[in-house]
Amino acid sequence: MxxxxxxxxxxxxxxxxxxxxxxxxxxxxxxxxxxxxxxxxxxxxxxxxxxxxHPEVVKAMKDQIDKYLHVMVYGEFSQDPAVQLCKKLADLLPEPLDMTYLVNSGTEAIEASIKLARRATGRSEIVAMKNCYHGNTLGSLSLSDYEERKAPFRPLLPDVKNIKFNCFADINLITHHTAGVILESIQGGAGFIIPDSRWWKALFDRCRKVGALIILDEIQPGMGRTGALFYFQKLGLVPDIVVSGKGLGGGMPISSLTASSEHLKLFASNPMLGHITTFGGNPVIAAAALATLSVIDRDLKxxxxxxxxxxxxxxxxxxxxxxxxxxxxxxxxxxxxxxxxxxxxxxxxxxxxxxxxxxxxxxxxxxxxxxxxxxxxxxxxxxxxxxxxxxxxx
Ligand SMILES: Cc1ncc(COP(=O)(O)O)c(C=O)c1O
Structure with missing residues (x-):
C-alpha cells in the first residue's frame, strides 16, 4: 500500500x-x-x-484471543473480561457509581447518557456548554454550539441549551425542565479549560436543586492524565453519570458510562432493550481495558x-x-x-x-x-x- x-x-x-x-x-x-x-x-x-x-495490555488481549472472541450481543451472557472491567470501575469510583454500561466509542456513550438522563427524569432538555465537544454522531453534535459544523446536518436534536463554562450567571438557565447537564470536566477542544472550583460547586448545587442529572465527559482527562484516575475526583463532587473512553482501552475502541445501578437498570425496562449494542463489552477489548485500568491503578503514582x-x-x-x-x-x-x-x-x-x-x-x-x-x-x-x-x- x-x-x-x-x-x-x-x-x-x-x-x-x-x-x-x-x-x-x-x-x-x-x-x-x-x-x-x-x-x-x-x-x-x-x-x-x-x-x-504496553506489554500487559498486549498479553491480556492475546490470552483472551486464545479463549473466545465475540460470542453474543452485549448484556446477554456473562463474559469475564467485561464483568471484571465493570467491577473494577465500581471499585475505583465513589458511591453511587457502581454500575457500568460498555459501548464502542465516546460518542456512543454520550448518546446513551443523553437517553439515560431523559429516561430517568422524564424531561427532554439537555444543557451543554458553549465550545463543548462530545463527539460527532447526531445526538452528540446537537450538544455543540458550533453552528458552522452543525448547519449542514440539521435537523438535529431539539431542546438543547448551551451555557458558558465557568459562568455563574448562566447556571440559572438550568431549570426544572432540564433532564441533564453535560460537560467535559476539562474542556478539551475549547483549549484545555479548567473549571473554577466555586463554579463547579454552584453547578452541582443547582442541578441537585432542580433534579437535573450531571453527566461528566471524562473521555480526555480520564484514565490518569491529570494525575487522578478521573479529574472530577480532584474536584470532590460526584456526578450522576461518568463517561469514559479513549484511554480506557489502552489502544482499543471502548467507551463506558458509569452511574448508579438504580439509574442504569432503567435501560432494561419501559422499554426493555432501552439501549443495546452488538459489540459493546467485546471480550478482547474489555481484556485490554481491564489490563489498562489495572496498570494505571497500580502504577499511576x-x-x-x-x-x-x-x-x-x-x-x-x-x-x-x-x-x-x-x-x-x-x-x-x-x-x-x-x-x-x-x-x-x-x-x-x-x-x-x-x-x-x-x-x-x-x-x-x-x-x-x-x-x-x-x-x-x-x-x-x-x-x-x-x-x-x-x-x-x-
Ligand atoms: C471530550 C470528548 N468527548 C467525546 C469524544 C468522542 O469520542 P469518540 O471519538 O470516541 O466518539 C471525544 C473525542 O475526541 C472527546 O474528546
Whole structure:
C-alpha cells in the first residue's frame, strides 16, 4: 500500500492529513515505513495513557484471543473480561457509581447518557456548554454550539441549551425542565479549560436543586492524565453519570458510562432493550481495558504526572508562548496568535516529534503524551518545539 492508496481509497476527514505511513509503534515511539522515528506527544489524541503496545495490555488481549472472541450481543451472557472491567470501575469510583454500561466509542456513550438522563427524569432538555465537544454522531453534535459544523446536518436534536463554562450567571438557565447537564470536566477542544472550583460547586448545587442529572465527559482527562484516575475526583463532587473512553482501552475502541445501578437498570425496562449494542463489552477489548485500568491503578503514582507537568512548564519558557493551559499531561501551549500553529506542528513532525492541534483554540499546540513518557523524552520534545516556535516567530 502506498500513501496514494491512503488518499485514494480511505475516506478523508480533512484535506490536510499528513498520512504518515505507519510501520510499527512501541512505547512513546512511532516508526514509519521509511524507518523514520517519531516521538509521540499526541498518544492517539489522549487514547494511549500507557503508550503503544504496553506489554500487559498486549498479553491480556492475546490470552483472551486464545479463549473466545465475540460470542453474543452485549448484556446477554456473562463474559469475564467485561464483568471484571465493570467491577473494577465500581471499585475505583465513589458511591453511587457502581454500575457500568460498555459501548464502542465516546460518542456512543454520550448518546446513551443523553437517553439515560431523559429516561430517568422524564424531561427532554439537555444543557451543554458553549465550545463543548462530545463527539460527532447526531445526538452528540446537537450538544455543540458550533453552528458552522452543525448547519449542514440539521435537523438535529431539539431542546438543547448551551451555557458558558465557568459562568455563574448562566447556571440559572438550568431549570426544572432540564433532564441533564453535560460537560467535559476539562474542556478539551475549547483549549484545555479548567473549571473554577466555586463554579463547579454552584453547578452541582443547582442541578441537585432542580433534579437535573450531571453527566461528566471524562473521555480526555480520564484514565490518569491529570494525575487522578478521573479529574472530577480532584474536584470532590460526584456526578450522576461518568463517561469514559479513549484511554480506557489502552489502544482499543471502548467507551463506558458509569452511574448508579438504580439509574442504569432503567435501560432494561419501559422499554426493555432501552439501549443495546452488538459489540459493546467485546471480550478482547474489555481484556485490554481491564489490563489498562489495572496498570494505571497500580502504577499511576510512579508515572509522576505532576513532576512531568512541571518539567514541561519549566522547559517551555519562551516569549512567544503566552500561557500553558491544562493540567497534568493534558497541556496546551497557547501561542501569541494563530498564524503559525499548524506550521509549527508540521516542522516538529519533520524533526521527529509529534504534536497536534485543538479543535477550536487555533493558537494551541496539544501536548498529551503517554503518561509513561521519560524526562529525557520530555526535554527532547520541548527542545524541538521551541526551535520550531523560534523558527516561525524569529
Ligand atoms: C471530550 C470528548 N468527548 C467525546 C469524544 C468522542 O469520542 P469518540 O471519538 O470516541 O466518539 C471525544 C473525542 O475526541 C472527546 O474528546
Amino acid at each position: 502506498s500513501k496514494n492508496d491512503f488518499f485514494k481509497y480511505q475516506a478523508p476527514t480533512t484535506p490536510f492529513a499528513p498520512g504518515i505511513e505507519i510501520e510499527k509503534a512501541e512505547g512513546c515511539t512511532i516508526i514509519d515505513k521509511d524507518g523514520n522515528e517519531y516521538l509521540d506527544l499526541v498518544a492517539g489524541v489522549s487514547a494511549l495513557p500507557l503508550g503503544h503496545r 510512579s508515572f509522576d504526572v505532576e513532576g512531568k507537568e512541571l518539567r514541561f512548564r519549566e522547559s517551555l519558557n519562551n516569549q512567544h508562548i503566552v500561557e500553558i493551559r491544562g493540567t497534568g499531561l493534558m497541556l496546551a501551549v497557547i501561542l501569541k496568535d494563530d498564524q503559525h500553529t499548524a506550521a509549527i506542528v508540521d516542522r516538529c513532525r519533520e524533526n521527529g516529534v509529534l504534536f497536534f492541534l485543538l479543535l477550536f483554540e487555533k493558537r494551541a499546540v496539544r501536548i498529551t503524551p503517554p503518561l509513561t513518557i521519560s524526562p529525557n523524552e520530555i526535554d527532547h520534545a520541548c527542545g524541538v518545539l521551541l526551535e520550531a516556535i523560534d523558527h516561525f516567530y524569529k
